[in-house]
Amino acid sequence: AQRVTQPEKLLSVFKGAPVELKCNYSYSGSPELFWYVQYSRQRLQLLLRHISRESIKGFTADLNKGETSFHLKKPFAQEEDSAMYYCALKGGGFQKLVFGTGTRLLVSP
Amino acid sequence: EAGVAQSPRYKIIEKRQSVAFWCNPISGHATLYWYQQILGQGPKLLIQFQNNGVVDDSQLPKDRFSAERLKGVDSTLKIQPAKLEDSAVYLCASSPEGYEQYFGPGTRLTVT
Numbered sequence: 216a217q218r219v220t221q222p223e224k225l226l227s228v229f230k231g232a233p234v235e236l237k238c239n240y241s242y243s244g245s246p247e248l249f250w251y252v253q254y255s256r257q258r259l260q261l262l263l264r265h266i267s268r269e270s271i272k273g274f275t276a277d278l279n280k281g282e283t284s285f286h287l288k289k290p291f292a293q294e295e296d297s298a299m300y301y302c303a304l305k306g307g308g309f310q311k312l313v314f315g316t317g318t319r320l321l322v323s324p
Numbered sequence: 325e326a327g328v329a330q331s332p333r334y335k336i337i338e339k340r341q342s343v344a345f346w347c348n349p350i351s352g353h354a355t356l357y358w359y360q361q362i363l364g365q366g367p368k369l370l371i372q373f374q375n376n377g378v379v380d381d382s383q384l385p386k387d388r389f390s391a392e393r394l395k396g397v398d399s400t401l402k403i404q405p406a407k408l409e410d411s412a413v414y415l416c417a418s419s420p421e422g423y424e425q426y427f428g429p430g431t432r433l434t435v436t
Contacts, residue, residue: 219366258327259367259415259427301366309380312357312425314366 217242219304221315228292229323236287236318238276238302247305248278248285251314254298262287262300272296292322326350328428330416336434342404345431349397349418355379356393357425358401359415367415373399374421406435 218241228234240246250262263271265278265285276287285302302315329348337343349356354375359367370389372380375396384391388407393399403410413432417425 224364258429261424264424303366309372311369311372311380314368316364316366 217246217304217306217311217313219302219313219315221300221302221318223318224316225319225321227321227323230294231291234287234289234292234296234320234322236300236302236320238285238287238315240283240285240302240304242283242304242306244306246278248276249303249305249312250274250276250285250287251301251303252298253301259301292320294322294324296320297322328416328418328426330414330428330431332431333429334432334434336436337406339408339435340405342402343406343433344400344402345414345416345433347399347401347416347428349399349416350426352420353418353426354396354421355419355425356399357415357417357419358391358399359417361413361415361430363412370401403433406433408435411435 220239222237248265251259252262253259274289276285278285299317299319301317304313331346356373358370360370361367370384371391373393376393389403391401411434413430415430416428419425
């Protein structure tokens, strides 16, 4: 069965500090991992996917199959990064998207 | 391009009443999804349509929930009768086949 775990409900940092939002997954096959973000009063939207190996808004995430992790990182947090972040895994026969419970990132000035 | 549209945005009903939600996906998107997001949890897929056919409804409580996608475009999700535990945000998303999902604003349902 597919499972995504985000251990932190809330992560609070100061502006300019490094950020790491943790995501661990459980899946027997070859997964496709994503990070979605929801800013206040906005829709849930895709932030990045592991197959793209790109940096979006300064965020990066590396898939570590050995540790079954896909942590989201940013070296210097900005106040506009404050949002809910969801890690998601796509897999299975119907390529279903399974979400974690989310981490609220709060960046203070 | 216009995004995924959902209505209503908010709905309050009493338990045992029925309710329906509507979704209009992005034009040309073959795949449509309905998710349930309970407070403090991530979205959970209820049903996935490919054009007007159901691909996955394994997590849809079929004794009270139903969904249809007529003509492969708009979709409605119905709950009848509603229970207190159905209080949640119902999200609709659409995607071109196999690609990124685009989410609507959601409908917040409160069952009292």
